[in-house]
Amino acid sequence: MSDRIQSIRGMHDVLPPSSRMLRDLEHSLQDVLRQYGYLEVRLPILEQTELFRRSLGEVTDVVEKEMYTFEDRNGDSLTLRPEGTAGCVRAGLQQGILHGQPVRLWYGGPFFRHERPQKGRYRQFHQIGAETFGLAGPDIDAELMVMCQQMWQRIGLPTGPVLEINSLGTLQARQSYRATLTEYLKQHESRLGTQEQQRLHTNPMRILDSKNPDIQDVIRNAPSLSEHLDPESSEHFEGLKALLHTAGIQYHVNPQLVRGLDYYSKTVFEWVVPELGAQATICAGGRYDGLVDQLGGKPYPAAGFAIGLERLMSLLEASWADDTGIDAYMVLAGDQASHEGMRIAGRLRKQLPSLSLIVNCGGGSMKAQMKRADRSMAKLALILAEEELNCGTISVKFLREQRDQETVSQENLVSYLDKQLCTEGPKS
Ligand code: ATP
Numbered sequence: 001m002s003d004r005i006q007s008i009r010g011m012h013d014v015l016p017p018s019s020r021m022l023r024d025l026e027h028s029l030q031d032v033l034r035q036y037g038y039l040e041v042r043l044p045i046l047e048q049t050e051l052f053r054r055s056l057g058e059v060t061d062v063v064e065k066e067m068y069t070f071e072d073r074n075g076d077s078l079t080l081r082p083e084g085t086a087g088c089v090r091a092g093l094q095q096g097i098l099h100g101q102p103v104r105l106w107y108g109g110p111f112f113r114h115e116r117p118q119k120g121r122y123r124q125f126h127q128i129g130a131e132t133f134g135l136a137g138p139d140i141d142a143e144l145m146v147m148c149q150q151m152w153q154r155i156g157l158p159t160g161p162v163l164e165i166n167s168l169g170t171l172q173a174r175q176s177y178r179a180t181l182t183e184y185l186k187q188h189e190s191r192l193g194t195q196e197q198q199r200l201h202t203n204p205m206r207i208l209d210s211k212n213p214d215i216q217d218v219i220r221n222a223p224s225l226s227e228h229l230d231p232e233s234s235e236h237f238e239g240l241k242a243l244l245h246t247a248g249i250q251y252h253v254n255p256q257l258v259r260g261l262d263y264y265s266k267t268v269f270e271w272v273v274p275e276l277g278a279q280a281t282i283c284a285g286g287r288y289d290g291l292v293d294q295l296g297g298k299p300y301p302a303a304g305f306a307i308g309l310e311r312l313m314s315l316l317e318a319s320w321a322d323d324t325g326i327d328a329y330m331v332l333a334g335d336q337a338s339h340e341g342m343r344i345a346g347r348l349r350k351q352l353p354s355l356s357l358i359v360n361c362g363g364g365s366m367k368a369q370m371k372r373a374d375r376s377m378a379k380l381a382l383i384l385a386e387e388e389l390n391c392g393t394i395s396v397k398f399l400r401e402q403r404d405q406e407t408v409s410q411e412n413l414v415s416y417l418d419k420q421l422c423t424e425g426p427k428s
């Protein structure tokens, strides 16, 4: 029978142990954000469709074909958030925090895009993003990149991602470049695909972002934006490069890096892991000085980035396999042991807050309980049977090591477990 309801294509259940991996990953990234003084914002998952149309731009992949948009019961057009920046600016404006003191914020959670699902590209995926407001100089751009670098070190990415940077210039500078680019691309119009031909008239810069293999040489030889940069943006870009140099961060200037969304100006950047193929960008961001103004506020400088967590997870999969994080499984023989076990377990959890301990429920023979202990992936089995009850002890069996069983007095159990499990403060 195949009448079971399935999940929506490209939207995945995250089960253990991946769920733990995702949680650990989020905690590590959040801890780096905390170190830099970024504060969390929790924003709605649904926004008015108009917000994304106005901020991302009409002629972008996301708005043209990737948004989950629907009418609610009142007939309002709503959209599941495809990215976090627009909502963050909307909230900042609505809550009146975009003036005076600069702000550093972060957000995380699920995002939604109707794309063709494949490895590293899903319809529901997770991001952690940072956004800063009120800072116009290259120092904050550099801070965002330095912070990312620290995140990669913190989570132990096996291969260091490559930082690619570019400057898109101010909006005015971009307009004059756009005219030059259009003229060049028109000479190659016959080689462009249908979509690119349309974009020639609506948003020619997006053609530089195209992954169409037939026109990669056209893209490579296109006039470069860097030759058309306005002096202010050039100075900003040089300032950024000098700061990255001081911070010891290697980067590669990629003149083809234009980013898919309209709101960027001046600095844009991506962290790329080439082994991931067509889904190689694990983090993308840049400066969007015009967006606050575009969404109805006074002009206010802003810069940020977003990290795709599934792509990071795929890089870390090998090193994190199969650890549920469970420390111990308590095996109980008989009624009295069940009562005593619950009492001992309560005390252990209170005194060792980082301990993860399962107490057997549902009875079963010793053999069946030991099997459950093994399947739980716990490191230790704590056995409480008649003999242990009589002697005030507990037997400890090592499930993942070749080591003899030990008997520990119940009194010393806390310090014994503390030592065995090397519990250093609360676990993430
Ligand atoms: P791509 O060029 O790969 O489509 P993008 O430019 O559309 O990426 P952004 O809007 O910059 O992506 O989102 C930031 C990050 O979020 C990306 O670098 C990527 O790591 C992740 N991401 C974006 N879309 C998806 C998706 N559909 N599934 C999984 N992760 C995604």
Ligand code: MG
Residues within 6 Å of the ligand: 061, 260
């Ligand atoms: Mg995309």
